[in-house]
Amino acid sequence: MVPTQTEPSLQPQPLNPVLAASLVLHGIVHYIFHPNLWIYMLATLGITWLSSILSFSALLRYALVPQARLLMFTFDWPAWAAWATAIFAIVAEVSVINTIVFLLFFSCVQSHIFRAVLEDRGTLDAIRAELGTEELPELSCCKDTRHGILFLLARIPLMILTLPLHAFPVAGQVAWVALNGWLYTWELEAEFLVMMDSLYSCKKQWQYVKQNWRCFGSFGAAAMALELVPILGPAIFFASNACGAAFLAEYLLLGRGERQKASNIIADETECADLSFQAMS
Numbered sequence: 101m102v103p104t105q106t107e108p109s110l111q112p113q114p115l116n117p118v119l120a121a122s123l124v125l126h127g128i129v130h131y132i133f134h135p136n137l138w139i140y141m142l143a144t145l146g147i148t149w150l151s152s153i154l155s156f157s158a159l160l161r162y163a164l165v166p167q168a169r170l171l172m173f174t175f176d177w178p179a180w181a182a183w184a185t186a187i188f189a190i191v192a193e194v195s196v197i198n199t200i201v202f203l204l205f206f207s208c209v210q211s212h213i214f215r216a217v218l219e220d221r222g223t224l225d226a227i228r229a230e231l232g233t234e235e236l237p238e239l240s241c242c243k244d245t246r247h248g249i250l251f252l253l254a255r256i257p258l259m260i261l262t263l264p265l266h267a268f269p270v271a272g273q274v275a276w277v278a279l280n281g282w283l284y285t286w287e288l289e290a291e292f293l294v295m296m297d298s299l300y301s302c303k304k305q306w307q308y309v310k311q312n313w314r315c316f317g318s319f320g321a322a323a324m325a326l327e328l329v330p331i332l333g334p335a336i337f338f339a340s341n342a343c344g345a346a347f348l349a350e351y352l353l354l355g356r357g358e359r360q361k362a363s364n365i366i367a368d369e370t371e372c373a374d375l376s377f378q379a380m381s
Contacts, residue, residue, distance in 0.1 A: 115351065123319060123345075124340070153331075156194050175267075188273055238294060281316070281319070281323065281324050285316040286316060289352070296353055
């Protein structure tokens, strides 16, 4: 009887989204116990606090009551639900304002913290050794600027368009960070995807993000939820999320190694099956 070829049973395992989300906590601990990283945020603290205080105060004064009244009198919501939802919406709106400020003026800060963590942990040296070069693949200045503009044009409209989700207490906030989180993670990891797999174009990176969307979404949702916290969000969690993104990068690198190993085993099994099939024929 001639044996038939079967699909290999060994397949690369998907990255764990729960583990990915937990890396934001790892990032907080790492940031707290590594004061050398604090210097990156010193230049941003004044504007961070000023932006948070001014936007929160202005929205409380001019937007809280109108939003609560809209829910109570237009949509017949109970008073407690309307006021609670209006407060949640104010917090989200402050987050959007802070995100715009940071994307416009301090987008490089997270990148510096991200690289510093990977350098300290020897991850970038490992990639250099793997590639056999001292210079890591990087985006050119023009491409880096273009990517930054594209992320700005993508993230801000998405955050604004999904703000109505805050009309639904708790579930709305969860949905909001989930829908916006994957794009935030992509922005944090874009530079590393070039280093790891030379994914220079947005199209190639998008294919990678789609393959790992649960991992990107869970990490980004947890990171954005922390950054929603007034004052502490932009002052501390903005930096600690960069540390968490560095740990996520290591996880992605580990996952790539496991997938390559699995692919090699699959290729060997397929080759053996082909040889056996030819011998029996």
